[in-house]
Amino acid sequence: MKTYMVILPLSSATILVSLPQGADAQFVVGSVISSTVGRVIRAIDLEVQRLQNQTIWLQNAQKALENQLSKLKLAEISDQTQKQKDLFDNYYKELQTVKSVIAYYERVKDMTEKQAALVSQYNHAWNLLKTDSHFSADELSYMQKVYSGILEESVKNLDEILVVINSFKTQMTDAKRLQLIDKAADRVDTNCIDLKTFNNQNYTLSIQRANSENEVFTLKKYYGID
Template identity: 60%
Template structure:
């Protein structure tokens, strides 16, 4: 399973590099990026379904726990000591399971946030790249440089997919909470860094285009082109 995921990442990276190797072409649709978004959306959909099931389980556990608590409240103090060990263990198991379920829901929601940001990263790349290709202030060599930078950022973001699946699989395998949290935090930090790098690079390119505008009219045109107030 792990090997297949790594092979998928390698294939995606190869397709990305070959796609980004054509600076003179106007890229209307980039299959590699659509694949990245499709995988991220698939993760989000799967997580939504898991969260729904866990929330239903949470309700059931809370109701079961409440029933036992009601029994406890009705028992007299001397009767509590006679309460069977089986019932005590059952109450303890419900409480522990409820805590575990709530913890997993928290993990899932964080993974969903990471996947959503990865989709925003791809969308922001597509939007900016399509604009830069139309901007007459950039020559072919500069567009090639942009592609190399974007390729590095996007390749780094692709590595998060494998890590996300690793965390999802960890709920059916042996992995400590500490290790799971460590992976999630690392992936979240990485995708945040990828997103911030991309946004900063886009801003630098827009600023360069503005600096190259020769007239006030040209400056206004560039601002309008990039949606700058």
């Protein structure tokens, strides 16, 4: 059986894996994507939980300082009071930064969940199509190539998402981070649209080849088409 090499993301690194061609390769790639997606989502959830706890602490500290400063008379402003004001400002800036990072993480999580949905939709569609007698072996082989291409693009999407996640550990500007997120989001959306379009084309072709109204009804039910 022929094999080919594919780069798969794993946590924050990438690995080379030798895979068989065809449907088996698609299954393995899909499984690795699903596994990686699961780890990424869990990591994001843990990080967001930590940041949310930090947000609560900062909000409480900020509120305490605000209450303390409100009790001071303007005429009694001293160096110590100014230090408290500076501390208040620092808490406020840090709080805004944390909230911004949480928002970024939530958006990255949304992209990652779309990746998981893409693999799930591919598995569902392929399991239906490969047992449909309306398609020839050559047509199924062509479908395999198209689906493989979409899955390989999905691997690239995960790599880009991992780059975004790693950016939170560096001194990257918000503008640059947002640029990375927008780029990754566009790729994810494109792949999801491509998969849905290709699935619908195949479903429609099968229905068009039906020999009777009863078969049309059966196929629509088989593919979940209203």
